[in-house]
Amino acid sequence: MANWQQRFRSLLIEQFSLPSDVILEMPRITIIGHIHFYIENHQGLVTYSDNELKLKINKGYVQIKGSSFVLKMMLPKEIMLEGTISEVKLLID
Amino acid sequence: MKYSQGSKVTGYVTILVKGTSPELFFQKCASEGITVWNVKKKSAELCVGDISLSDIKQMKKVRRRTIYKVSFTDRNGYPFLLNRFLKKRPLLLGLFISILFFLLLSNIIWEVRITGVPKDIEEKIDNQLSAYGVHPGAWLFSLDTPTEIQQKLIQDIPELLWAGVDQKGTTFYLEGVEKVIVQEADPAQPRNLVASKKGVITKIYVSKGTPMVAINDYVEPGDILVSGDLNNTTETDSEENEDEEEEVKIAPIAAEAEINANTWYEVSLTIPLAYNYEQLTGNKERKLYLKTGDFQLPIWGFGDPEYDEIHREMTENKINFLKWELPLTIVKTVLSEKEYLEEKRTKEEAIEVGIEQAVLELKQKLGPDAKILSEKVLHESVDHGKVKLNLYLSVEENIVKQEPIDQGD
Numbered sequence: 456m457a458n459w460q461q462r463f464r465s466l467l468i469e470q471f472s473l474p475s476d477v478i479l480e481m482p483r484i485t486i487i488g489h490i491h492f493y494i495e496n497h498q499g500l501v502t503y504s505d506n507e508l509k510l511k512i513n514k515g516y517v518q519i520k521g522s523s524f525v526l527k528m529m530l531p532k533e534i535m536l537e538g539t540i541s542e543v544k545l546l547i548d
Numbered sequence: 549m550k551y552s553q554g555s556k557v558t559g560y561v562t563i564l565v566k567g568t569s570p571e572l573f574f575q576k577c578a579s580e581g582i583t584v585w586n587v588k589k590k591s592a593e594l595c596v597g598d599i600s601l602s603d604i605k606q607m608k609k610v611r612r613r614t615i616y617k618v619s620f621t622d623r624n625g626y627p628f629l630l631n632r633f634l635k636k637r638p639l640l641l642g643l644f645i646s647i648l649f650f651l652l653l654s655n656i657i658w659e660v661r662i663t664g665v666p667k668d669i670e671e672k673i674d675n676q677l678s679a680y681g682v683h684p685g686a687w688l689f690s691l692d693t694p695t696e697i698q699q700k701l702i703q704d705i706p707e708l709l710w711a712g713v714d715q716k717g718t719t720f721y722l723e724g725v726e727k728v729i730v731q732e733a734d735p736a737q738p739r740n741l742v743a744s745k746k747g748v749i750t751k752i753y754v755s756k757g758t759p760m761v762a763i764n765d766y767v768e769p770g771d772i773l774v775s776g777d778l779n780n781t782t783e784t785d786s787e788e789n790e791d792e793e794e795e796v797k798i799a800p801i802a803a804e805a806e807i808n809a810n811t812w813y814e815v816s817l818t819i820p821l822a823y824n825y826e827q828l829t830g831n832k833e834r835k836l837y838l839k840t841g842d843f844q845l846p847i848w849g850f851g852d853p854e855y856d857e858i859h860r861e862m863t864e865n866k867i868n869f870l871k872w873e874l875p876l877t878i879v880k881t882v883l884s885e886k887e888y889l890e891e892k893r894t895k896e897e898a899i900e901v902g903i904e905q906a907v908l909e910l911k912q913k914l915g916p917d918a919k920i921l922s923e924k925v926l927h928e929s930v931d932h933g934k935v936k937l938n939l940y941l942s943v944e945e946n947i948v949k950q951e952p953i954d955q956g957d
Binding site for chain 1: 574575581583586587595
């Protein structure tokens with residue numbers, strides 16, 4: 456059943472060129488150089504410290520590493536991170 | 549970023565969260581719909597972040613369900629600034645008093661400036677203005693409008709031809725034009741005196757010129773009364789001195805004389821037998837309002853008096869602040885009780901009133917020198933509640949009119 460839904464969604468994206476982040480409930484990540492990291496549609500903060508941020512996303516996690524992290528803005532499904540970013544890792548399970 | 553900027557106005561607080569992985573508390577807040585910004589992790593168990601003032605209640609609700617300890621470390625924004633300011637009572641009092649003081653001083657006349665007239669008249673005007681209450685230190689509210697002052701000044705100081713009164717802020721500018729008493733234009737201009745109206749001459753007093761009429765003569769308008777041509781004497785004289793005539797001829801002079809004549813006027817008028825008029829009973833009440841735009845805030849005098857008919861008299865005074873006019877006006881209203889009266893008069897009374905009225909009107913028209921000798925009712929009739937009158941008035945007045953002699957150049 457889930458497989459069928461998945462295929463239908465891929466079809467929608469291809470045929471009607473709909474934005475994939477909306478259809479597939481995946482996060483949209485915007486990075487500006489190494490200073491800003493902006494994520495929409497995440498599913499919760501797991502760990503946050505001065506040099507690491509880990510967020511839950513659909514089917515996995517996003518891990519950002521760097522230094523002097525400040526969460527510039529936190530909204531229900533959005534986070535804006537400021538600092539020196541050195542590494543963005545997508546952990547899919 | 550936008551959130552943190554707008555919150556300067558509404559106010560925001562910095563909270564310090566204590567507990568294991570404190571960032572999760574902010575995550576909880578965010579998922580509840582509370583905007584959090586500037587989250588910084590101080591140490592493993594300490595985390596600070598900003599939330600807006602209006603979200604504090606909700607944040608406390610979230611905290612109750614968790615084991616985190618939350619403390620406020622900083623208060624920012626306008627509401628806190630205002631609060632801090634309001635707590636300084638002496639400062640506030642001082643500000644209030646100074647504004648009041650400004651308001652007070654802005655509504656006082658500081659200077660009366662008189663221009664355009666010589667010193668002696670300036671002093672006279674100054675005294676007169678002081679009598680009206682226009683002097684440095686007087687309240688602006690208690691004054692009449694500049695136009696009223698202007699009219700009063702012209703009436704009370706005969707030397708003034710015109711006075712422009714202008715109020716600019718706290719200064720009264722007064723510009724005067726002195727009346728220059730002009731000599732009668734060209735007294736030497738040769739002229740005759742002619743009659744301006746028809747009438748019967750009653751009095752002749754000639755100071756210069758040759759009289760051409762005698763008492764009890766009937767004259768028509770344009771008839772020469774006194775001639776400025778001195779050669780114009782009886783013909784017998786000129787015949788006798790025929791040979792000398794060329795030498796005797798004297799240039800015409802300006803005739804001067806006072807000639808009164810008995811003139812008459814026919815006046816027709818109608819007087820109604822029933823008439824209305826309104827009268828103030830003397831009962832009155834004062835009211836004071838503070839007005840901005842269409843809104844009036846009563847300060848003194850509440851409730852309407854129980855008069856049947858009310859005569860309202862309103863005066864408005866603007867309140868100034870420094871050089872600006874505030875959109876505030878003080879409105880003084882005097883409510884006076886009035887009553888309508890209807891009265892009837894008999895035909896005889898109506899005629900009497902009619903004659904009085906006609907005499908008054910004629911006197912106004914002819915000036916103070918005219919003397920009304922007699923009045924007669926020629927015809928009277930009552931029609932539709934009105935009395936129609938035809939009056940015959942006989943008047944003694946000066947009928948002299950100057951007419952220059954055309955010398956043909």
